Amino acid sequence: xxxxxxxxxxxxxxxxxxxxxLVSRSTxxxxxxxxxEPRHAYDRVHLSExxxxxxxxxxxxxxxxxxxxxxxxxxxxxxxxxxxxxAKTVHSLKGLNLNYDYLVLATGSSAFVPDIPGVEKEGxxxxxxxxxxxxxxxxxxxxxxxxxxxxxxLGLEAAxxxxxxxxxxxxxxxxxxxxxxRQIDSAGSAMLQAKLKQLxxxxxxxxxxxxxxxxxxxxxLKFNDDTALPIDMLVISAGIRPRDELAKLAxxxxxxxxxxxxxxxxxxxxxxxxxxxxxxxxxxxxxxxxAPGYEMADVAVSQVIGxxxxxxxxxxxxxxxxxxxxxxxxxxxxxxxxxxxxIIFEDTHKGVYKRINISxxxxxLLGGIxxxxxxxxxxxxxxxxNKIVLPPNPEDLILGSRGGEAANEGxxxxxxxxxxxxxxxxxxTKATICGAVNDGCTTVDGxxxxxxxxxxxxxxxxxxxxxxxxxxKANGQxxxxxxxxxxxxxxxxxxxxxxxxxxxxYDLVLDHFGKGDGCEVCKPAVASILSSLWNDVIxxxxxxxxxxxxxxxxIQKGGTYSVVPRVPGGEITAxxxxxxxxxxxxxxxxxxITGGQRIDLFGAHLNDLPLIWEELIDAGxxxxxxxxxxxxTVKSCVGSTWCRFGLHDxxxxxxxxxxxxxxxxxxxxxxxxxxxxIRECAEAQSKDFGxxxxxxxxxxxxxxxxxxxxxxxQLLASDLDKETLIKYLDRFxxxxxxxxxxLTRTATxxxxxxxxxxxxxxxxxxxxxxxxxxxxxxxxxxxxSYHCEWKEVVNSPELRKRFAHFINAPEEKDxxxxxxxxxxQLKAKW
Amino acid sequence: xETLIDIKWVMACYCDxxxxxxxxxxxxxxxxxxxxxFSRRGEWFATQNLCPHKQQMVLxxxxxxxxxxxxxxxxxxxxxxxxxxxxxxxxxxxxxxxxKTYPVKIQDGRVYIGIAA
Numbered sequence: 052x053x054x055x056x057x058x059x060x061x062x063x064x065x066x067x068x069x070x071x072x073l074v075s076r077s078t079x080x081x082x083x084x085x086x087x088e089p090r091h092a093y094d095r096v097h098l099s100e101x102x103x104x105x106x107x108x109x110x111x112x113x114x115x116x117x118x119x120x121x122x123x124x125x126x127x128x129x130x131x132x133x134x135x136x137x138a139k140t141v142h143s144l145k146g147l148n149l150n151y152d153y154l155v156l157a158t159g160s161s162a163f164v165p166d167i168p169g170v171e172k173e174g175x176x177x178x179x180x181x182x183x184x185x186x187x188x189x190x191x192x193x194x195x196x197x198x199x200x201x202x203x204x205l206g207l208e209a210a211x212x213x214x215x216x217x218x219x220x221x222x223x224x225x226x227x228x229x230x231x232x233r234q235i236d237s238a239g240s241a242m243l244q245a246k247l248k249q250l251x252x253x254x255x256x257x258x259x260x261x262x263x264x265x266x267x268x269x270x271x272l273k274f275n276d277d278t279a280l281p282i283d284m285l286v287i288s289a290g291i292r293p294r295d296e297l298a299k300l301a302x303x304x305x306x307x308x309x310x311x312x313x314x315x316x317x318x319x320x321x322x323x324x325x326x327x328x329x330x331x332x333x334x335x336x337x338x339x340x341x342a343p344g345y346e347m348a349d350v351a352v353s354q355v356i357g358x359x360x361x362x363x364x365x366x367x368x369x370x371x372x373x374x375x376x377x378x379x380x381x382x383x384x385x386x387x388x389x390x391x392x393x394i395i396f397e398d399t400h401k402g403v404y405k406r407i408n409i410s411x412x413x414x415x416l417l418g419g420i421x422x423x424x425x426x427x428x429x430x431x432x433x434x435x436x437n438k439i440v441l442p443p444n445p446e447d448l449i450l451g452s453r454g455g456e457a458a459n460e461g462x463x464x465x466x467x468x469x470x471x472x473x474x475x476x477x478x479x480t481k482a483t484i485c486g487a488v489n490d491g492c493t494t495v496d497g498x499x500x501x502x503x504x505x506x507x508x509x510x511x512x513x514x515x516x517x518x519x520x521x522x523x524k525a526n527g528q529x530x531x532x533x534x535x536x537x538x539x540x541x542x543x544x545x546x547x548x549x550x551x552x553x554x555x556x557y558d559l560v561l562d563h564f565g566k567g568d569g570c571e572v573c574k575p576a577v578a579s580i581l582s583s584l585w586n587d588v589i590x591x592x593x594x595x596x597x598x599x600x601x602x603x604x605x606i607q608k609g610g611t612y613s614v615v616p617r618v619p620g621g622e623i624t625a626x627x628x629x630x631x632x633x634x635x636x637x638x639x640x641x642x643x644i645t646g647g648q649r650i651d652l653f654g655a656h657l658n659d660l661p662l663i664w665e666e667l668i669d670a671g672x673x674x675x676x677x678x679x680x681x682x683x684t685v686k687s688c689v690g691s692t693w694c695r696f697g698l699h700d701x702x703x704x705x706x707x708x709x710x711x712x713x714x715x716x717x718x719x720x721x722x723x724x725x726x727x728x729i730r731e732c733a734e735a736q737s738k739d740f741g742x743x744x745x746x747x748x749x750x751x752x753x754x755x756x757x758x759x760x761x762x763x764x765q766l767l768a769s770d771l772d773k774e775t776l777i778k779y780l781d782r783f784x785x786x787x788x789x790x791x792x793x794l795t796r797t798a799t800x801x802x803x804x805x806x807x808x809x810x811x812x813x814x815x816x817x818x819x820x821x822x823x824x825x826x827x828x829x830x831x832x833x834x835x836s837y838h839c840e841w842k843e844v845v846n847s848p849e850l851r852k853r854f855a856h857f858i859n860a861p862e863e864k865d866x867x868x869x870x871x872x873x874x875x876q877l878k879a880k881w
Numbered sequence: 882x883e884t885l886i887d888i889k890w891v892m893a894c895y896c897d898x899x900x901x902x903x904x905x906x907x908x909x910x911x912x913x914x915x916x917x918x919f920s921r922r923g924e925w926f927a928t929q930n931l932c933p934h935k936q937q938m939v940l941x942x943x944x945x946x947x948x949x950x951x952x953x954x955x956x957x958x959x960x961x962x963x964x965x966x967x968x969x970x971x972x973x974x975x976x977x978x979x980x981k982t983y984p985v986k987i988q989d990g991r992v993y994i995g996i997a998a
Contacts, residue, residue: 859894
């Protein structure tokens, strides 16, 4: 017996989804697809990305071979012209006649073009298919002023497309008194309008276009109030019209305002004909989003294969990024008092508008609107859909917790019920995702593959991430971050243990908390902890120090060392410069200016180091800690003392900061910078901490670095006076020293920090952990116990003795060290 | 058949010349030998001072420690942290390097190294 034939009319997203769902559930059908467009089904939701560089292939929903691979016959560029329901046949444009057992109409919609005189003129477009986009793209080359008719979701997408195409003057014309009238309220619209204006989009509300004027091509729009807007091109995005003409012709029941009438099983008035997607009219409603379309496809598949499933309307909540602005609307966004209570937060400075509607008893969230910041969307939507009881302060949902820790309780992703729909495009529940995680699927890509969650609009991906992390954590499945095979602790844990137990040597730490004999990983890590805690002279425990710290100098090619005295803020006197020159000459050293505004002397023999430092210390120099995981330099520009642009004295402040933190050891090196104005000559924003003068004080930036993965520092606080800045810097540095992993720069530390910059701000500025005073006290004790390490060595015959290459011939230098000349200096030969 | 190699014991230095749980370098003719005082284990080791990876005379300045279940003693070169077994001289960082090791004996506070005669 031959398989029953299903003919799918329309190869859009929903038609494709029908095929995908059907072949995944049954191979007992012969599937034939007819598409009007010349392409395979593509992602229309992300159509505007076509202008931002994506290709038609990128947007394609499947590989070209997908249909053949699944035994689906595909006829592209061949729309169905006629349905004969009595004979159960269809007739295509290219002349094919086929019998069907079931017919699925997924004809979608077309752009609604209002009946305005002049609408046929050249330069007037709709925004619907890749072909439309190609036409717009070609025409835009010669256009300067463009307008979009329609301020809805698609219209604003089209406006972005015009901007991306380089149209210098972009207008949006909306008939209604607000933008996105289906999704957001007037106040939200006003906020969105203000933000769009900043981006150069001119918004015209309450405008009724009377006609389009111009000689065969568009020249201007005339409005009913007799005003006009001269433009070179127009994109019409005034809504959609269901493609129901084929159904009408076949005598199927359609709605008075368009749409093929369907029941909850997606059946039309003919039970063997289904309609799904934007062409289907269910309870007098057209669902113009992809997620309900997919749901309809699923229902139709269930009907065909004989399982029970029906459609009961769909949540039209949506979140999208419009021209870089987050806009979201969920649940019942428009319900007003007295049916509910509303909480509104409005920040015109940052362009953020948030509204939530809660039930009169304060227990449930009913819906809301988010403009400018929509991170909370997924959780809010889940709170509505799962009728989760609200916390006592529901305003925390949109404002975040302000002090106190209770706000997140009960609203975390793991508290959702198992049947909570996480991915509405693919109808994937929380239980399915958590199940996949439990089966070992622990990455977002993995979850996408095995559950399909996140493969539609992608809006649920953050929620999926949280679920993965939460489930793994609940299973006790997190990877413990231990130092090495000898210590089963993270650096932070070991730091606390060493502190509480007042351990002061590596061996004691190893005896108490480690095993084995240690190694080159844990020794320097513990050395750094001991130093950050007790600030003792590090060469007293020289054999646990890393290569450079062991001899307080940077080991270089050939086994010689380099010497870098501290030059705070990069300010140095002529006398000191002379001393550096004399020392370099005497010991035959290569000299170079470093990136941190000081002078590096290379090629020193181990034996010469104490002698060199003795001379430098006599001249008033100190160790520069260029060898240590410690504060290196605080780079400065010349500042207001000399520079005509300088706002404040950046050099003095840089010196003050460098003197304050010099010698303090940390998990990794720390670099700072101070700039006297926003021109930023000190490049402070590339440092672990950067200070930039403002009219009102100083801005403090943190956690930047150069290196292999450069990262800009981020603004921690602005317009601070010096005292406050130092206070924040104290807390910031000590918090870093106490909590970072070994050899982790501040940038990486912040990147890994849960809660990121806002958490760090809370700790440093708002003292959210209540450890501010403690951090200040701890760093003060390090500042107070500062000593120049080289001075300690130079003054101790016992320590000096260690700076010999041959222990049995202390005077003799390493004979294998060789130099060769280079540009009037020398370099290591090896 | 066992081969007996004649070993000459050479006095290298005094025990307290070498830092605890660390190393130092002694000169023997033109040879540079690194001696390690692994006081945590009460053991002494000696190897060539040259790191074969980048031909640097620096192994005596490296950190010592142990690895694995058997606590194999090792030294890490201060240049690129290549590690070598203090027992066999084998490179433990997965590369085909081998360093020379020497027997060590302690007598009256002095360190002697066994050199093949």
